[in-house]
Amino acid sequence: MLELNNVTVTYPGGAGSLTALDHMDLQVDRGELVALVGPSGCGKTTVLNVLAGQVKPAAGTVRLAGEPVKGVLPSVGYISQADTLLPWRSVLDNVALAMELRGVDKKTRRERARALMAQMGLAGFEESWPRELSGGMKKRAAIARVLAVDPAILMMDEPFAPLDALTRQRLQDDILSLWETTGCTILYVTHDLTEAITLADRVVLLSARPGRVVGTYAIDLPRPRRVMDVKFSPRFVELEKTIWSALSRELAAAEGQP
Amino acid sequence: MRGPKVSPGVWTVLVLAVLCLLWQWASAGGQINPFYFSSPSAIWGSFRSLLAAGTLQKHFIVTVKEAGLGLVCGGVLGTLAGLFLGTHPRVSAALMPLLTGLNGVPKLALGPLFIIWLGLGLRSKVLIAGLMVFFVFAFNLYAGIRSVDRSLVLSVELLGATRGQVLRKVLWPASLPWVMASLRTALGLSLSGAIVGEYLGASRGMGWAISAAGERYDTAQVLCYVFVIVVLVIVLDCVLRGVEKWVLRWQ
Structure with missing residues (x-):
């Protein structure tokens, strides 16, 4: 459905250029709900901007349903x-x-x-x-x-970040039931690991800048899900621990950056 | 200090009435010289005789027409210029210093030139009024377009909007508050542009009538026209405020 192959994105900067994405590969299948997680500044939003045709990669290919992406796509929400x-x-x-x-x-x-x-x-x-x-x-x-x-695909860039916790949880439930009823494809960017595990089929972990995929975790929690139900299941805690330990390594690496 | 609720308009009228009474009393009692300062009753008298003769209406229409045409022409052109400059950063980088410089030229000082070019009639006054108004709209709309929330524009572009659609559905409605603010500033400017233009050279209009009455030392008539202008601006501003409230009801 959606494919990034070997995509590198650099932004021109004052003292040389800044590499936001470094040889990044990502694949989202039709009907899949994939969450992209990583430390802030890791290029999560850059991935979406590339997919939306807002940023042109320096190298690599981006395809949506087999077609190379160039310019704004009307089929992307x-x-x-x-x-x-x-x-x-x-x-x-x-x-x-x-x-x-x-x-x-x-x-x-x-x-x-x-x-x-x-x-x-x-x-x-x-x-x-x-x-x-x-x-x-x-x-x-x-x-x-x-x-x-x-x-054809919904791309959400930390959509609920500015909302309060209760509202956020209700909207997460809305996204779950929307996805379950319509079967749409969703690429969901967030820095909130709990949110990522709650929603996604697959959590893709990005490294500190320059962004690369450092791990993909299948979330095998049963569907249909409700935020309140999944949150307290032992499997959820287990998954969160595993991904969190990898994420915290990336966070430490991100802190070492200027 | 809480009395019954009185609308501010009532206070305005009350203050005006008290001032008129004081004025009338002072000129009748000789505290001020009515030859120089006239009096409310003399002004009223001159208003009635000018109205009866049809002179007031004639000059009023001439001035309003000049100011109105100037406001419309200058407003439309200024809006277009502001929209264009706001959406073309490279062009505006080159032209804005030039426009700022031109705006610094006192437009009234160019009046005699415009009268030489376009004659004593309507067109020279429309040019003066229009020019004064043009810069207000051009600068305001330029600032308005530049202050539009980028994320709003981006989100509509991502919905697949063309450049024209972004202009019509985002940039234009987002600059409407600036258009309304410009209109209210421009209202007084266009009238003073027309009136001073008539002062510089004309054969009709309230500006001309004021200057002619001044030459005859007819202070009552001068002040009569001044009052008509003041009332006109107040009424038009009230109307504009109503329009603004409706146009910007989403705010």
């Missing part, structure tokens, strides 16, 4: 941690935005947006302004906006 609803549009018109950009007629896109909002638990807030929504509701609306055009 991108959700960042920033609040990106347009404040001058009603929530409904925000959810309908991606369809509007693609020229879907007004009636169809409003109907679809209404249905999606209901699905995301936002019914009744169609005509509200984004400022009237809570942080969690804004996030849901942003997810609905992306889902509206049936993306």
Whole structure:
């Protein structure tokens, strides 16, 4: 489905260039939920930017469904941690935005947006302004906006990082049930190991800068999952311990960097 | 100090009324010379006679037309210039110092030149008013575009928006607060541009009427026109504030 082969990304800097990704390989299969974890500054977001066609790799190939990636892909749904609803549009018109950009007629896109909002638990807030929504509701609306055009793959870049713990947990449950019901492919970037294990089929651990894959861990927790149920299972604790020891080595290495 | 709630508009009128009464009393009692300072009753008298003769309406329409056309032309061109400069960093890097320099030139000082070029009529006043307004819009919109949240633009680009769509659906609505702020500043500027333009050379308009009345030492008439202008600006500003409230209701 999604493939990075030998990808190297360098950013030009003042004193020489900065290598963000170093010969990185990553593969995400159709319908898979993969979490990308690593110390901050390890190039997690760079991976997403490469996949979204925002950053051109210096070497290596990036393919989506067999096709090389160049430029922004309409089939990729991108959700960042920033609040990106347009404040001058009603929530409904925000959810309908991606369809509007693609020229879907007004009636169809409003109907679809209404249905999606209901699905995301936002019914009744169609005509509200984004400022009237809570942080969690804004996030849901942003997810609905992306889902509206049936993306082949969802890329989430620490989407719930700015939210409080309770809201975050509810949204994680939402992502789980969304993924279980739609069978979409998700690449989820986070620095939160607990979140990664809770959600993913596979946790990919990146090294400190320059980013490389240092380990891949299959998460064999049973599905369907609920955040509260998995959290206390012995297998969860075991997995967390294993990955944490590897991650803490990378964190120590990251601290040694300027 | 908590009395019954009174809207600020009532206070404005009250203050004005008290000042008028004091003025009337002082000029009637000889504390100030009505020849130089006129009096509210004389101004009112001159207002009524100008209205009856139709002179006031004639000059009023001329000035409003000049200022309005200047506001529209200068506003539209200034907005387009600001949008263009804000979205083309290289062009703006080259042109902004030039524009800043040009803005420093007192536009009214160029008035005589414009009258030589375009004559005593409407067009020279529209140019003066428009030019004053142009820079307000151009600089404000430039700043507005530059201050748009980058993550908003990026997220819409990632949804597959074209450059034109980003401009129409993100950059333009995001700069609307700046357009509204420009409009309110420009309102007074365009009127003073037109009026001073008439001062410099015209045969009609409130600016011309003020200067003609001044030459006759008719202080009541001068102040009558001044009051008409003040009231006009207050009314238009109120209307604009209402429009702004509606346009920016999402804030």
